[in-house]
Structure formats: structure tokens, C-alpha cells
Amino acid sequence: MKPKHDLQLKPKYTAxxxxxxxxxIAKSSRGSGAKLDWTSREDWDFFQASLARMDAVIVGxxxxxxxxxxxxRRHAIVLTTRTSESKTLGMxxxxxxxxxxxxxxxxxxxxxxxxxLGGAGVYDYCLRHKMLDEFFxxxxxxxxxxxxxxxxxxxxxxxxFSLVSMKRLNKRGSIxxxxxxxxx
Amino acid sequence: MKPKHDLQLKPKYTAxxxxxxxxxIAKSSRGSGAKLDWTSREDWDFFQASLARMDAVIVGxxxxxxxxxxxxRRHAIVLTTRTSESKTLGMxxxxxxxxxxxxxxxxxxxxxxxxxLGGAGVYDYCLRHKMLDEFFxxxxxxxxxxxxxxxxxxxxxxxxFSLVSMKRLNKRGSIxxxxxxxxx
Numbered sequence: 001m002k003p004k005h006d007l008q009l010k011p012k013y014t015a016x017x018x019x020x021x022x023x024x025i026a027k028s029s030r031g032s033g034a035k036l037d038w039t040s041r042e043d044w045d046f047f048q049a050s051l052a053r054m055d056a057v058i059v060g061x062x063x064x065x066x067x068x069x070x071x072x073r074r075h076a077i078v079l080t081t082r083t084s085e086s087k088t089l090g091m092x093x094x095x096x097x098x099x100x101x102x103x104x105x106x107x108x109x110x111x112x113x114x115x116x117l118g119g120a121g122v123y124d125y126c127l128r129h130k131m132l133d134e135f136f137x138x139x140x141x142x143x144x145x146x147x148x149x150x151x152x153x154x155x156x157x158x159x160x161f162s163l164v165s166m167k168r169l170n171k172r173g174s175i176x177x178x179x180x181x182x183x184x
Numbered sequence: 185m186k187p188k189h190d191l192q193l194k195p196k197y198t199a200x201x202x203x204x205x206x207x208x209i210a211k212s213s214r215g216s217g218a219k220l221d222w223t224s225r226e227d228w229d230f231f232q233a234s235l236a237r238m239d240a241v242i243v244g245x246x247x248x249x250x251x252x253x254x255x256x257r258r259h260a261i262v263l264t265t266r267t268s269e270s271k272t273l274g275m276x277x278x279x280x281x282x283x284x285x286x287x288x289x290x291x292x293x294x295x296x297x298x299x300x301l302g303g304a305g306v307y308d309y310c311l312r313h314k315m316l317d318e319f320f321x322x323x324x325x326x327x328x329x330x331x332x333x334x335x336x337x338x339x340x341x342x343x344x345f346s347l348v349s350m351k352r353l354n355k356r357g358s359i360x361x362x363x364x365x366x367x368x
Contacts, residue, residue, distance in 0.1 A: 163356070
């Protein structure tokens with residue numbers, strides 16, 4: 001039998017996403033089109049308050065590049081295929097998802113609450129690797145018709161969730177949905 | 185000044201969509217992957233009750249092929265690029281969107297309440313042509329990671345909506361969002 005503190009240390013993964021009604025998270029994955037300048041103040045406030053309770057964040061290389069100044073303040077794991085070995089700069093660790101066991105790395109670090117912040121490749125990676133227990137989705141009242149999709153999946157799957165709560169954030173109608181992953 | 189009854193006859197366009205959390209409306213646009221067999225009973229009931237109040241529906245060719253038996257019972261406009269001229273079969277009219285003024289056709293027919301039922305190409309067409317006043321979005325609690333996107337846009341735009349209402353449809357957490365289009 002495993003000692004009890006090991007069970008308690010199993011990390012909980014919480015993903016956060018801001019999306020248009022049609023499931024687009026940005027105009028483009030890099031450059032100025034990748035900025036989240038269209039999201040509501042209320043979403044930003046919720047997001048910042050939530051992050052304050054997290055031990056570490058996981059992001060992709062593009063997200064890191066855009067939001068470096070925010071990410072560097074935290075224990076951060078950057079998933080990138082550009083580097084052949086893990087390296088650490090301050091509180092930021094760069095990991096190659098195909099060459100490292102990211103989950104094991106996080107468990108070793110004893111992070112208990114881990115925030116998954118995207119982009120699309122990272123959301124997909126974490127969902128496939130059972131690193132997505134809770135999912136906060138802010139739906140902003142726009143339709144973009146094109147742009148970066150929420151998940152960059154290669155294979156159609158039917159991942160099941162259940163809705164924990166729903167909340168209207170402002171007058172225009174930004175909404176915050178909280179889901180939890182259903183096992184199996 | 186226009187006679188008052190003309191103003192009253194200006195049609196109201198209401199779009200209906202069922203989507204996964206990540207904005208996917210089907211596994212594929214044709215064949216068995218296009219079926220909506222993953223949507224909830226509660227969404228179906230809402231959808232059928234809503235359609236009963238509509239004068240006509242607009243669908244694309246693929247949607248027509250999949251749901252022919254339901255669509256043929258109604259005044260239906262099928263947007264298709266396969267036919268070079270409009271033809272009518274029973275209550276179904278086939279129109280080429282680039283060769284016909286679809287909006288004018290609908291106004292001529294004096295339909296007052298028109299349902300826009302997709303797929304992605306038709307949602308996009310109607311949004312671009314100001315034929316989308318109300319938007320009912322049922323979000324089913326799944327993530328697909330790939331599949332058909334809600335809108336098949338070519339050009340990034342920021343169409344603005346405001347949330348009219350939100351409602352939880354069942355225990356698992358299918359939700360129904362009602363938006364209205366904000367002009368301009």
C-alpha cells in the first residue's frame with residue numbers, strides 16, 4: 001500500500017480557456033493575432049484570481065512567447081519541440097513532450113494544483129495524457145468564423161465532461177462554464 | 185414611405201446549432217460522421233418545438249441529405265452549388281447561393297420566421313449576409329478535438345452578439361444559450 005501522502009500529492013490539472021462562441025481561441029497562433037485582447041475584463045479577473053491558487057502552469061511555446069512576463073513569475077512548464085533536452089531558466093522549465101514524461105516530471109516536483117493554459121496543442125496533449133481534470137471555459141459573445149481552434153486534435157474522440165456550474169460574467173453576456181472530466 | 189405591412193414582413197432569421205465544448209458540430213460533413221446522434225434528448229425536444237413555430241428552414245446540401253425526411257415536411261431552402269438553376273421539389277427549393285439572391289427569394293415568399301439549420305457553410309453564408317438575427321447554441325458536454333467547425337469562414341471577423349438567456353437542459357450539463365446579433 002502506498003503511503004497516504006503520496007495519494008494526496010497526486011496533482012489536479014485545471015485547464016482554462018477563453019473562446020468565441022464558435023470555439024476559436026485566437027486569430028492566429030503566433031504574433032499579434034495570438035493576443036487575447038478581445039476577452040473581457042471579468043474573465044481576466046477570474047483568471048488571475050484562479051492562477052493565484054495554482055502551484056504551476058503548463059503552456060506551449062507560442063503562449064510562452066506572448067505572455068512571457070506573466071509566466072516567468074510562476075513555476076512554469078513550457079512544452080516545446082524545439083529543444084532536444086530539458087532546460088531550466090529561473091522558474092521556467094522547457095520540456096520536449098515526446099522526450100520527457102511530463103506527468104512524471106510534475107509529480108516529482110510535488111505540484112498539487114497545475115493550470116493548463118494552452119494553446120491548442122497543449123490542451124490536446126493534456127487531454128490525451130489524462131492531465132485535464134477540471135475545465136474552465138469562458139465563452140465570449142463573438143463569432144470569428146475562422147482562427148485557431150480550441151484543441152488541435154488529429155483523431156476524433158468523444159471525451160466526456162459534466163457541467164459543474166455556469167455563470168454570467170457581465171451584461172453583454174460573457175459566460176463562465178466549469179466542467180469536470182468524466183473518467184473513461 | 186413603405187407601407188407598414190412590408191416592414192412587418194421582414195423575416196427574422198434564427199440559427200440553431202448543437203456543438204461540442206470545442207465548437208465542433210460533427211465528426212465529418214458527410215456520411216455517418218455527419219449525424220447528430222451525440223446530442224441530447226433535451227436539445228432535440230427544444231429544437232423540434234422551436235421548428236414548429238418557423239415558416240421555413242435553410243440548410244446546406246449535406247444537411248439536407250442527412251435529414252431529408254424531416255426537412256421535406258417543411259418549406260425548405262437548400263443552398264447548393266451543384267445546381268445551375270433553382271428548382272423546386274414539393275416544398276423544397278434548391279438555390280445556388282452565388283446565382284440567386286437568397287434573401288430576396290425569402291422576402292418574396294413572405295416567410296416571417298426562418299430557421300437556419302447549418303451546416304458550417306450555411307451558418308457562415310447567413311452570418312455574412314445579415315441573415316442571422318438570433319442564435320441558439322446548445323453546448324453538449326463533450327470535447328471532440330477535431331471534426332467539423334461551426335462556421336466555415338475564410339476571413340477572420342469579430343461578429344458581435346449579446347447573450348439573451350442561458351439554461352441548463354439536463355443533469356450531465358447540456359446547456360442552451362440564446363444570443364442575439366448586435367448590429368454593425
